[in-house]
Structures are given as structure tokens and as C-alpha cells.
Amino acid sequence: MRSLELLAPAKNLECGIAAIDHGADAVYIGAPKHGARAAVGNSIDDIRTLCDYAHQFGVKIYVTVNTIIYDDELADTRQMMSELKSAGVDALLVQDMGLVSLSPLPLHASTQTDNRSADKVRWLKSLGFMRVVLARELSISEIRAIHESVPDIELEVFVHGALCVSYSGLCYASQYCFGRSANRGECAQFCRMKFSLEDAAGEQIGPECYYLSLRDLNQSERIAELIEAGASSFKIEGRLKDVAYVKNVTATYSRLLDEYISRHSKDYCRASAGRVEYNFTPNLNKTFNRGYTNYFSGCSRDARGFLIGRSTDIAGFDSPKSRGEYVGAVKELHGRSFSVRGTASFANGDGLCFVNSRHELEGFRVNKAEGNRLFPLQMPSELRPGMALYRNNDIELEKILARSDSAVRRLGVSLRFMPVIDGYRLEMTVHLAQLSAPLVVFAEASFAHEEASMPQRDNIIRQLSKFGGTIYECLSVDVPADFRFFVPNSILASLRRDVVSRAAAALRQSAAAASVKEPSQYGITETLPKYRVPYLYNIANSKAREFYVEHGLAAPQPAFEVQQLQGEKLLMQCRHCLRFSLGYCFVNGGRRPSWHEPLYLRLGDGRRFRLGFDCKQCQMNVYADS
Numbered sequence: 001m002r003s004l005e006l007l008a009p010a011k012n013l014e015c016g017i018a019a020i021d022h023g024a025d026a027v028y029i030g031a032p033k034h035g036a037r038a039a040v041g042n043s044i045d046d047i048r049t050l051c052d053y054a055h056q057f058g059v060k061i062y063v064t065v066n067t068i069i070y071d072d073e074l075a076d077t078r079q080m081m082s083e084l085k086s087a088g089v090d091a092l093l094v095q096d097m098g099l100v101s102l103s104p105l106p107l108h109a110s111t112q113t114d115n116r117s118a119d120k121v122r123w124l125k126s127l128g129f130m131r132v133v134l135a136r137e138l139s140i141s142e143i144r145a146i147h148e149s150v151p152d153i154e155l156e157v158f159v160h161g162a163l164c165v166s167y168s169g170l171c172y173a174s175q176y177c178f179g180r181s182a183n184r185g186e187c188a189q190f191c192r193m194k195f196s197l198e199d200a201a202g203e204q205i206g207p208e209c210y211y212l213s214l215r216d217l218n219q220s221e222r223i224a225e226l227i228e229a230g231a232s233s234f235k236i237e238g239r240l241k242d243v244a245y246v247k248n249v250t251a252t253y254s255r256l257l258d259e260y261i262s263r264h265s266k267d268y269c270r271a272s273a274g275r276v277e278y279n280f281t282p283n284l285n286k287t288f289n290r291g292y293t294n295y296f297s298g299c300s301r302d303a304r305g306f307l308i309g310r311s312t313d314i315a316g317f318d319s320p321k322s323r324g325e326y327v328g329a330v331k332e333l334h335g336r337s338f339s340v341r342g343t344a345s346f347a348n349g350d351g352l353c354f355v356n357s358r359h360e361l362e363g364f365r366v367n368k369a370e371g372n373r374l375f376p377l378q379m380p381s382e383l384r385p386g387m388a389l390y391r392n393n394d395i396e397l398e399k400i401l402a403r404s405d406s407a408v409r410r411l412g413v414s415l416r417f418m419p420v421i422d423g424y425r426l427e428m429t430v431h432l433a434q435l436s437a438p439l440v441v442f443a444e445a446s447f448a449h450e451e452a453s454m455p456q457r458d459n460i461i462r463q464l465s466k467f468g469g470t471i472y473e474c475l476s477v478d479v480p481a482d483f484r485f486f487v488p489n490s491i492l493a494s495l496r497r498d499v500v501s502r503a504a505a506a507l508r509q510s511a512a513a514a515s516v517k518e519p520s521q522y523g524i525t526e527t528l529p530k531y532r533v534p535y536l537y538n539i540a541n542s543k544a545r546e547f548y549v550e551h552g553l554a555a556p557q558p559a560f561e562v563q564q565l566q567g568e569k570l571l572m573q574c575r576h577c578l579r580f581s582l583g584y585c586f587v588n589g590g591r592r593p594s595w596h597e598p599l600y601l602r603l604g605d606g607r608r609f610r611l612g613f614d615c616k617q618c619q620m621n622v623y624a625d626s
Helices: 013-021 044-055 071-087 118-126 140-149 173-178 223-229 243-263 395-401 457-464 489-514 542-550
Strands: 002-010 026-030 060-065 091-094 107-109 131-133 154-161 196-198 216-218 233-236 268-270 275-278 325-334 337-341 351-355 361-370 373-376 388-393 407-420 423-430 439-446 472-478 569-574 599-602 608-614 619-624
Touching (some): 002 013, 002 243, 026 044, 044 060, 044 489, 060 071, 071 542, 118 131, 140 154, 140 223, 154 243, 173 569, 223 243, 243 268, 243 395, 407 457, 407 489, 423 489, 439 489, 457 472
Parallel strands (some): 002 026, 002 233, 002 268, 107 131, 131 154, 154 233
Antiparallel strands (some): 275 407, 325 337, 325 388, 337 373, 351 388, 423 439, 569 619, 599 608, 608 619
16 A cells, blocks of 8 residues: 655744644754755754654655855764764755765755656666655656656655746756855845846847746645556645645645545555644635646657647746736726625735736725725725736735644544453554554553442543544444453553553554665666766765765756856756746747747846757756856
């Protein structure tokens, strides 16, 4: 039976616990340092607390140490990884190959290692990686091909959240423009900026807008296809998102996995245990989003090797901000208020937005709602009848998600109570999908056997079933039908507390055993993937340099961040293609353009970036203009 894992993000301890309570099978969270979101590091103590809470349900905790590391940071990083192991962490996500031989924990290859081919995945497996996080750009057919080629490694895929326009780990635009490296967790969001598009003659093509800003990924309708393609972990992006986002999105995908498993229960199970009760209706449209796209999941290659079946909804040229859900169109303006045509209901405090005449998303707050007539805090000057309206802050849902009981997760247990010599014994069985056999713990209490003056069986079942305040719910209590002894409630309560404590300890032990690092196959001679541009290996320290020399890289060069490069520089490799988005893709039968190439993107400060189109790879490259 194959286990399926929903992997949720956590920017802090609160988000991590919320993700677990709302159905996550695993949580990924930033280490104190060297995570790809530098702004959301977490203390060892908080990570330990999260591990203790998670492991009760068999939920795994993965910590991101997925930046490139400099030489003067290696010793501290090694010490930090040792502390993370002591805290109970199950695995580390890494990018820097200098950490392969240093980690005391199982390793997952972060998407920052640019994992888009079977050869790369096979090579990573040969190094001892337990899991590979695939590039977001891959189609379902490409994921299937990788799984079929390398079936004995776990494949993790992104299913929801923000999209980077460049293949992850190969974006140097932020470093080049602002001295803030994406490979060091300090991305300045170059791709969310406004550009003008120019041809070779410097003529502007179309309006100034957000040509590199992608919509958000939403694979909620393709979960079954991803499972059947071979993915085993389904990752939600969002380590900068708030707790409401984590709750809503985690709940949505957890339900989708449960629905799939209910139809295929002989073949699949969840990777963790526990039943979740939701006190709200999850809805992806009501949480932060820039508009949704399936990205490239539905694409395939034709006989020539070209990518076909591309979607035209990948980018959101109007704005990089959250658009939210469509709620209707403006019907009429009434001085300082307006009415909405549609069936949506509104509440005081809702946040709405629309696309204005400058092709920008403009937002405002609803001060008062009277049915479909809305009174903004300040009436937008460009609002016109017929304009589409979107709600990017649903105040009613926010109130529900702010509650601590928006969802409750319980671990089902069965109890068996019986007399033994000189006392009584209580056994508790916890059924966990990730264990080969049920977890059974027991506790005993010494107390003389005394005949009861009246039946005790119903009272014993009632007292032992009281798990309020714990994560457990009692599914059944087995007491011998002929039980005839008197047992004080205090003895029953003590036995119940003891088995709960022992179950928690056993679950922690099970998690610790699972996180023991398997012997690395470091040194196996799988073919080293080749990059034509040497700095794409992201070699930033002596350990990484030694690693690549051992694996056959003849002349390793330093990472982009640690050298002074001359001439034109490759800053991004993108599957998003402006030729295609604008209707001029030569491969897919687009119309012939009137412009002359090369094309350039220009920032407001005048800096230009040349676009190169590699149609065979279906790739647009972004270069710093020399």
C-alpha cells in the first residue's frame, strides 16, 4: 500500500500546529538560518515543540536548509543540523551539495537543485537523497516519465501557491539588480516588478505591465492524475503566508486526498493518522491568490520534441497582488455607494478590488454592506458600471479561521481493560498507517480485587473514554462481559493518563527511529548533470567544490554570488514565454510579429534585460544586457 503525504508550509510554530490540526501529513519549516525564506527562520526550541506535537499523529517535520552556504558558515551550519536532529526533525531540504556529507539527517533535494529530468533525479538518488522535490514547471506526463525511470525514490510535487518564473535555484536577477540573492533566501521579487517590452529598435510593444508575474498554482482538479503519475508528496507553497491561508489551503487538499483514498483504499493510505473535524467550509477562492493556473501540468511533447498543450492563463500581467474570488460586476453607482450584480453576499470590512484603466489592480475596503449595495471607506474614482469585482479579503471567513477550533484533529484509539494478578491492566491500541503493525501500549495499577455490590462495567467504559483535553478519541473499550470487581474512578483515571503518556513516548520513539539517516551512497558514479553555464552549479564553499571535483566536474567555478562576471549574464531560465503569451509562438502556430528581435524588458530605472528564446527546450532565457 502506498502512502500519500500532504505537505504544508509553516512560517512559525503557530502555522505549523495549525497545518497539523487541519490535516497535514508533514510540515516544512525554516531552520534558524539558511532557509530559502530568510525572513522566516525559527528557533530550535520552536522546532522541537513542533516535532513533539507532530509526531503524536505520525506527522513528519522537514526543515529547510536550502540556500547556498559560504565557507565561514559551514561549521555553524553543521552544528545547527546536529541540533535539528536532536530536536526530532525527520529530514532536511538542502540545495548546497557541500552539505551532502555533513548532514546527520535524511536529505530531500530541494526544488532549488533544479530537478527537471530523470537523469538529475537518478543522480540525486545515487548520492543518498531520500526524496526529490521536482521543478514546478513539469507536466504530469514528465512526472510520470521520471517516476517510471526512477521508481524507487520519493517524488514531491507542488500543488498550490506562488510560482517562480525562473526554474528554482537558477535565478540570479535579484542578486544582479539588488545584491539580494534568491539562493541565499533574500529574493527581492524581481519577477513581480513592472516592465516595458521593447524590440531591437527600442520601440515599445504593448503597455507597461508585469510581464514576468505568474498567477498562483492550483492543482486541486489534478490530484488524481498526479497520484497516478507517481507523486507521493503534495506540497503547498506558503512559508510567508499567514495562519488563515495555511488552514484553508491545507484543509482543502486534505479533503481531496481523503476523497481519492476512499475510492482506492486497497492501494493508498494517508501518511499520518488522525481524523479531522472542520468547523468551516474550505474554499481556495477565498484565500490569497493572484488568479489561478494549472501551469504546465496538462502539457505534452509532440513528435518533434516541442511542448504542446500550453495554457494561456499562466501570467497575470495586470498585477502581482492578490485578486481573490470573483464576486460579480458593478451594476450602478449611487454617489458614495454602488450596487453589485451577482449572487455573492458581502459583510462590513470585506476587501474588494478591480482592474483600473492603467491595467492595475486597485483595492478598497467596504465600510458598510446593505445587501448588494456597498459603501466603500473611500469611493474609488475609476470604478465604473460593468467592471468585474473580486474579493481579496473575506472578513467572515477570516473571523472563523482566526478561531483556535476552526478544526480539531483526533487520534482514534481502542482500549482493553482487564484484571491481572494484584491489580488491573489497561491496553491502548493506536492504528497508524505509516507503521507496519498497530502501536500497543499498556499500564498497570496495583489494587486488590474486591467484589462490587453493583455492576461496574458501564462506569468503567465511561471513565476510560474521557479523553477530553488530549489528542485522542476513544473508538471502543473492551471490558470482559463478566467483570464483577469494584475499581475506583481514581485508578481508572490514573491508568488512562499512563497509557496516554506512554503512547506519546512510543510515537516519539517511532519518529526518531524513522529519521535515522540511511548509509549514503556518496561516490557512486552516476553521470553528473551538465550545465553549459558554469555558475549554475551554485558552488559557494570548499565542501561543494570538493564534491563536484569528486564527481567529475573538471574546472568548478564559483557561484554567481561570489564572483565578478564580465559580459552578458544569464539571469533566468523560464518556461513562461512572452512570445507564446502574446500570441506569437512560432511552434504553436502563432501570428507573425511586426517587431524585430531581440526583445528586451526594461525596468523603470532604465535597466534592460535581453530575452532569448530556445524553442526546442520551450524555454525563455533572461539575460542582463551587457
